[in-house]
Amino acid sequence: MRTFAAQERDIVEGKVTDVYFERTMRVLKAMGLANLRVKMEVHSYGLPHGYQWAVFAGLEEALRLLEGRQLDVYAMPEGTLFREVEPVMIIEGPYEEMAIYETALLGVLRHSSSIATKAARIRLAATNKTLFFFGLRSAHPALAPVLDRAAYVGGVDSVSGVVSRDYFGLEPSGTMPHALVLAVGDNESAWKAFDEFVEPQVPRIMLVDTLEDERTEALKAARLLGKKLTGVRLDTPGSRRGNFRRIIEEVRWNLRINGHGHVKIFVSGGIDEEDILQLRDVVDGFGVGTSIAFPPSVDLSMDIVEKYVNGQWVKFTKRGKWPGAKQVYRCQGMQDHITLMEEKVEFQGCRPLLRQYMSAGKIIQSLPSLKEIRDYVISQLSQLELIK
Structure with a gap:
């Protein structure tokens, strides 16, 4: 082919x-x-x-x-x-x-x-918050190294492309896709399997918006993994977001009052500069894709x-x-x-x-x-x- x-x-x-x-x-x-x-x-x-x-x-x-x-x-x-x-x-x-x-x-x-320019603008808006670049699916696969390299030059903390390890020595980062939860069949089994089979040096950041309310899934993940849980990622689709900031605040409040204040919150899904400016004080990091890949x-x-x-x-x-x-x-x-x-x-x-x-x-x-x-x-x- x-x-x-x-x-x-x-x-x-x-x-x-x-x-x-x-x-x-x-x-x-x-x-x-x-x-x-x-x-x-x-x-x-x-x-x-x-x-x-x-x-x-x-x-x-x-x-x-x-x-x-x-x-x-x-x-x-x-x-x-x-x-x-x-x-x-x-x-x-x-x-x-x-x-x-x-x-x-x-x-x-x-x-x-x-x-690189868009990544730098995102970096500037995000201040010291963690930035993941997840934009490879936005472009032809032949361009994957170009996208990862330019995004990293512009200031993102990490890229998701496996190929960039070979090209540039950049260790890829990422969390987990909805596909894992859907393939396994339920969220808790998927989180448990991820924790069991993925290398221990990979941070345990669990996706918490696949099947249930974000607040519910975040608490489930925190109770299941305890101190091993680094963070949760909200990739809530636009049709379900309503006031995204309020959803994030609710998740953080409920994690904190239930003894899981250490759990970081990451958000993704169509994130751009304006979203970052509105959310940077209530989250710990962002996964940014299309807005950097198609600037x-x-x-x-x-x-x-x-x-x-x-x-x-x-x-x-x-x-x-x-x-x-x-x-x-x-x-x-x-x-x-x-x-x-x-x-x-x-x-x-x-x-x-x-x-x-x-x-x-x-x-x-x-x-x-x-x-x-x-x-x-x-x-x-x-x-x-x-x-x-």
């Missing part, structure tokens, strides 16, 4: 491209311009509505895509928060070396940045901003964009200044964000670990005010 997923070889060979790039190259070759040296800039001139920043993600995969081609690449470090107009990447070299890769390159950066798109585009003509670089681009390859200086309080790359400027206490990662197709910077990228994102979020 074959899935309808492009193979890595097809992507690296440039087959995953838009046909107009193939046609463009045929025209330029016929005109003797295929070797025209250009600087192309990746940037966003339109973040999703209400967004003031986005998270740059997907750099490592983008570099692997361009590796071996006669290109120099400058970029912000992966995980950097950026704003509209700011360049996140500049690619310099013969246009024929990059033309057919624009489609795949933007796909990598745009998809990963969109997921508003961070609209990254890629444009020629300079070309080498008659022995000199000419700053030249389409209408609506700023000509010239640029640098971004970040100052205290995440205040940024955009300059031309070659400008010699000094901003007190500021640092340039774009650095060279590739020279003539060779990666020249050591790339950080996923944890280091995630920590970098979290450190920047700590400088922002909480979402109101």
